[in-house]
Amino acid sequence: MSIRINRRQFLTGTAAVGVSFTLPNGVFADAGKVNFYNWDTYIGENTISEFESATGIKVQYDLYADNDELFAKLKGGNPGYDLIIPSGDYIEQMLDADMLLPLDMSKIPNAKNIDPAFMNPSFDPGRKYSLPYMWGTIGIGYRKSAVDGEITSWADMLDSDKYAGRIALMNESKTVLQMALKYMGKSLNDWTDENLAAAEALLIKQKPHVTAFAQDNGQDLLLAGEVDLAMEWNGDILQVMEEDDDIGYVVPKEGGLLWEDAVCIPKGGENFDNAHAMINHLMDGAVGAGIASFINYATPNKAAQALMDKDYLENPAIFPSEESTSASEASVYAGAEWVRKIDESWTRIKAAG
Amino acid sequence: MVPLGIIFMYSFGENVSLVEVKTTWTFDNYKRIFEPELMTLLWRTLWISILATAICIVVAFPVALVIATASPSSKAWLLLLIMLPFWTNLLIRTYSLLNILGTRGRLNELLGWIWLRTNDFLTFVGAGDLGLLGAKFVPIKFLGTPGGVVLGIVYVSLPFAILPIYSALERMDTSYLEASMDLGAGQLQTFFRILVPLAMPGILTAFIITFIPALGQFLTPELLGRGQVDMIANVIQRQFKGANDWPFGSALSLMLLYVTFILLALRAFGDAARSKREANL
Structure with a gap:
C-alpha cells in the first residue's frame, strides 16, 4: 500500500x-x-x-x-x-x-x-x-506499545495526566468540545450553557497535559512518535496504521462522532x-x-x-464494532447562536494557560 | 482599497442570516474585542511580536555590519545567502522547522549527541558519578511553546531585518568612526554613540518591517505553536471559516491595522523630529 x-x-x-x-x-x-x-x-x-x-x-x-x-x-x-x-x-x-x-x-x-x-x-x-x-468515525489513534493495556475511554485523553505530554487533540472547536460532552455522558448535540461550561472547564484543566491541538496532522505526530494518543478521523489513522503496525484505533466506549x-x-x-x-x-x-x-x-x-x-x-478502523458505533452519534448543526458560543468558548480555552 | 472598505463596512455589521451580513453601524464587534480572553491573546501577540522583533534586530545588526564592510565581490554572495531562503515557500520553510525542532528532531538529536559526548568526557576525567548533567538527556521542548513560536517568527523575518540595517550601514560615511576613535572614544563608545545612532533609520525600518507582519502571524502559532500558543490572527482566521462571523473577524483585523497605523504615524513623527534636529545643527 x-x-x-x-x-x-x-x-x-x-x-x-x-x-x-x-x-x-x-x-x-x-x-x-x-x-x-x-x-x-x-x-x-x-x-x-x-x-x-x-x-x-x-x-x-x-x-x-x-x-x-x-x-x-x-x-x-x-x-x-x-x-x-x-x-x-x-x-x-x-x-x-x-x-x-x-x-x-x-x-x-x-x-x-x-x-x-x-x-x-x-x-x-x-x-x-x-x-x-x-x-466514518472520530476516535483515538494510539501507539500500542506506549499505552498501558488498551485504550477504552476518553478519560485517558481528556481527564487524566497518565499520558501527559503525549496527547494530541484536534484543532477543531466543535469536535473537541463534542468529545468532551461524550466523555461526560452527554449527547454531543446537547448544547446548553451548563454543558458547554463543563466541557470548557474540563479542556482547560487538561490543556497542560496536551502536546498539540493538531491542525489535521495528529496521525503524523503519532507516526513520528511525538505523541502516543491522537484524536483523529478514522481514515487518517488508518493511513498511518498501514505504515506502522504499532498503531491502533479505537472508538472509546462512551462513543465518538459518526x-x-x-x-x-x-x-x-x-x-x-x-x-x-x-x-x-x-x-x-x-x-x-x-x-x-x-x-x-x-x-x-x-x-x-x-x-x-x-x-x-473486516478492518475495525474502517467499520468499527457494533457497540462503539451504537454509542456514537452524528453531529447536528447547532445553529448560529451556538456556533458563536462554541467559538467564544474555544477562544477562552486557547487563551488559557 | 475596495476590499478594505468592505471589511470596514463588515466590522460595523451583523449576521442577519448564515450568508448575509448587514451593516447596522453597531459597535458590538468592537466591544467584543475587550473580552478578557481576547485581551489575553492580544497581549500574548504583542509580547511575542516584540520579543521576536528585538531578537531579530540584535542578530541582524552584526550580520548587516559584516555584509556592509565586506569586499564588493563577497558582499554579493553574502546578500545572496540572505535572500536564498525566500526562494522557498514559507509553508515549506515552516515544515522544515518542524522537522528540526521536534522532541525527536534534528536539533535535539544534535544536543543529545553533545550531551552523550560531554558525559563520556566527564566519566573519562572521573567526574561521571557526580551526575552533573542529570541521569539522561532530556530533549528540549521547542514546539508548542511560546519560545518555539518566537524562534519561528525570527527565522522567517530575519532577512527583512538585515536588509534595511545593511542599507543604512552601507551608506554611512566611515570617517565618522575614524573621527570618533581618533578623538579618544573606545570601541564600545563608538559603537553605541556613533554607529547605532547613524544606523537608527535602518533599525526603525527593520523594527516596523518585522513587527507588523509578526502581529498577523497565524501559520507559525498553528504549526510551531501546535495550537497551544494561539495569537490573535488565529482567532481572526476562525471567524472567517468555522465561526462564520465575518463582522467580528473584520473588526479584529481592522484593530490590527489601527495598531499598524499608529506605529507608522509614530515613525513619521520620529523622522520629522529628526530632520528638524538636523536642520537646527
Whole structure:
C-alpha cells in the first residue's frame, strides 16, 4: 500500500498561506461539462476518466480542504460548482441557508445500491437533497506499545495526566468540545450553557497535559512518535496504521462522532443534468468499490461492499464494532447562536494557560 | 482599497442570516474585542511580536555590519545567502522547522549527541558519578511553546531585518568612526554613540518591517505553536471559516491595522523630529 497525503491535510497547508483557487463566474457554462468540487484525495484513481469516456461529459475537478472552506466559497454566491460533497451537519447548515437543490431521484437509478440504514439521516430526512458518499468515525489513534493495556475511554485523553505530554487533540472547536460532552455522558448535540461550561472547564484543566491541538496532522505526530494518543478521523489513522503496525484505533466506549459526507447539488450551478449523471456514476457498485479501495473509507454502498475483500470489510478502523458505533452519534448543526458560543468558548480555552 | 472598505463596512455589521451580513453601524464587534480572553491573546501577540522583533534586530545588526564592510565581490554572495531562503515557500520553510525542532528532531538529536559526548568526557576525567548533567538527556521542548513560536517568527523575518540595517550601514560615511576613535572614544563608545545612532533609520525600518507582519502571524502559532500558543490572527482566521462571523473577524483585523497605523504615524513623527534636529545643527 502506498503512502498518500490524506484529503484534508494536503489543502489545509495551501489554504493556510492564502493560496486558493477561484472559479470565475460563468466560465464553465458549456453544455457538456460538470464542475465537481470535492475534498482532496477523496475519489478513485479512474473514477473521473471512466465517467468522461462513458458519457462524453467533461469534468472540471476542484478541491477543498475542509467544510468551512467549501461553505465560505459558496457563501458569497456559487461560483459555478455543480456538485459538492459536504459533511452531514454542513448539509443541514446549507439547507438552513437555502443553498442546495433537491435531487431528482428518477435520474439516479443507482441510488438503490445505498444501504437502507443510510436513507433517513437527521440532517436530511428522507434523503431529498443528498446521497451518502462515505462515512466514518472520530476516535483515538494510539501507539500500542506506549499505552498501558488498551485504550477504552476518553478519560485517558481528556481527564487524566497518565499520558501527559503525549496527547494530541484536534484543532477543531466543535469536535473537541463534542468529545468532551461524550466523555461526560452527554449527547454531543446537547448544547446548553451548563454543558458547554463543563466541557470548557474540563479542556482547560487538561490543556497542560496536551502536546498539540493538531491542525489535521495528529496521525503524523503519532507516526513520528511525538505523541502516543491522537484524536483523529478514522481514515487518517488508518493511513498511518498501514505504515506502522504499532498503531491502533479505537472508538472509546462512551462513543465518538459518526460522520458522513454526502453528494449534493448547490444552487447556482448550470449543469443540473450532468451533475445527476455524475451522482449516478458515483453510486454505481463497481465505481463505488474503486473509490473505496483507493481511499479506504467506509462506503454505504451495498453493491460496492459486495465487491470488496475481507481486509477492507473486516478492518475495525474502517467499520468499527457494533457497540462503539451504537454509542456514537452524528453531529447536528447547532445553529448560529451556538456556533458563536462554541467559538467564544474555544477562544477562552486557547487563551488559557 | 475596495476590499478594505468592505471589511470596514463588515466590522460595523451583523449576521442577519448564515450568508448575509448587514451593516447596522453597531459597535458590538468592537466591544467584543475587550473580552478578557481576547485581551489575553492580544497581549500574548504583542509580547511575542516584540520579543521576536528585538531578537531579530540584535542578530541582524552584526550580520548587516559584516555584509556592509565586506569586499564588493563577497558582499554579493553574502546578500545572496540572505535572500536564498525566500526562494522557498514559507509553508515549506515552516515544515522544515518542524522537522528540526521536534522532541525527536534534528536539533535535539544534535544536543543529545553533545550531551552523550560531554558525559563520556566527564566519566573519562572521573567526574561521571557526580551526575552533573542529570541521569539522561532530556530533549528540549521547542514546539508548542511560546519560545518555539518566537524562534519561528525570527527565522522567517530575519532577512527583512538585515536588509534595511545593511542599507543604512552601507551608506554611512566611515570617517565618522575614524573621527570618533581618533578623538579618544573606545570601541564600545563608538559603537553605541556613533554607529547605532547613524544606523537608527535602518533599525526603525527593520523594527516596523518585522513587527507588523509578526502581529498577523497565524501559520507559525498553528504549526510551531501546535495550537497551544494561539495569537490573535488565529482567532481572526476562525471567524472567517468555522465561526462564520465575518463582522467580528473584520473588526479584529481592522484593530490590527489601527495598531499598524499608529506605529507608522509614530515613525513619521520620529523622522520629522529628526530632520528638524538636523536642520537646527
